[in-house]
Amino acid sequence: MLTPIEINNHFEWIDVQDETDAEHQRLIHSYKLTEEMYGYATDPNERARIEIDKENGISLIIFNVITDTSPETATAPVGFLFKGRRVFTFTSGDTDYVHNIVINANTVLKLPVIEEQQPIDAILGLMYKLTTTYLDKINQIDRRRAQIQKALKTNPEHSAINDLMDLETSLVYYLTSLKTNTDMLQDLQRLPVVPVNDDQREHITDIVVESQQGLEMAQMASDVVERVSNAYSNLIDNNLNNTMKFLTAYSIIMTVPTIVSGFFGENVKLPFETHPFGWQITIVIMIILGALVYAVLRHYRFFDR
Structure with a gap:
């Protein structure tokens, strides 16, 4: 035009x-x-x-x-x-x-x-x-x-x-x-x-x-x-790192109960196997070990941003 x-x-x-x-x-x-x-x-x-x-x-x-x-x-x-x-x-x-x-x-x-x-x-x-x-x-x-x-x-x-x-x-x-x-x-x-x-x-x-x-x-x-x-x-990136740290920490903590319950699920003779409160004792052991892992991670400031 x-x-x-x-x-x-x-x-x-x-x-x-x-x-x-x-x-x-x-x-x-x-x-x-x-x-x-x-x-x-x-x-x-x-x-x-x-x-x-x-x-x-x-x-x-x-x-x-x-x-x-x-x-x-x-x-x-x-x-x-x-x-x-x-x-x-x-x-x-x-x-x-x-x-x-x-x-x-x-x-x-x-x-x-x-x-x-x-x-x-x-x-x-x-x-x-x-x-x-x-x-x-x-x-x-x-x-x-x-x-x-x-x-x-x-x-x-x-x-x-x-x-x-x-x-x-x-x-x-x-x-x-x-x-x-x-x-x-x-x-x-x-x-x-x-x-x-x-x-x-x-x-x-x-x-x-x-x-x-x-x-x-x-x-x-x-x-x-x-x-x-x-x-x-x-x-x-920082938010992603914090998310990955959170997931890693709680994955480690939640691994402990799996290990303990796995031991007591084996077909071998273990402590508290015949105890009337054996499963309660097992749960207490898992909680104590989980708390111990948490305390170690907290001591090394794993949860700090």
């Missing part, structure tokens, strides 16, 4: 999402894009980077954004392609919210003095908004982690391991994407894809600062989640 958006007389913004073969051919033949740059822009596995084709006058920015629809991957690349007075945005189903921002750019991005906007201004405004989305998501993860940690203090559950694992996985994706985004933005400061003025250069710096802040927040959140996860794993 190709969605042209007329921002002003300076440029046209075209959003490309899940295009058909006919639309693909239109991008190549009518808009004069190259297959190589088109492939880079639509590759779901591309890392954040800058690609420039001077011969065909095409510049491409790959930028990693958060996905809202895919539980397996928390981030996905979006392509910003510059060609003459046009700028193309390549999105997918996983980044559909970016498509919605683009088609409502005038109101969502709140572009100042729309009549004077250049393609780079619109893309920088979009990248700034997408970068701040990371901060919101990381804050949500931190709040979720705090809830899990609070619940673990009163009611440890094994399901918490899965919850913490999901948080760790998301943070790994965020860390990787923010790192590559930051590197790309720093390259953009040194090598702009199009000529930029001082205000635009300052805007790029603001995005770099936000991206670095998100990177630091994600790293801290990841460290905290990892420590909580390790502490919880240690708690589970």
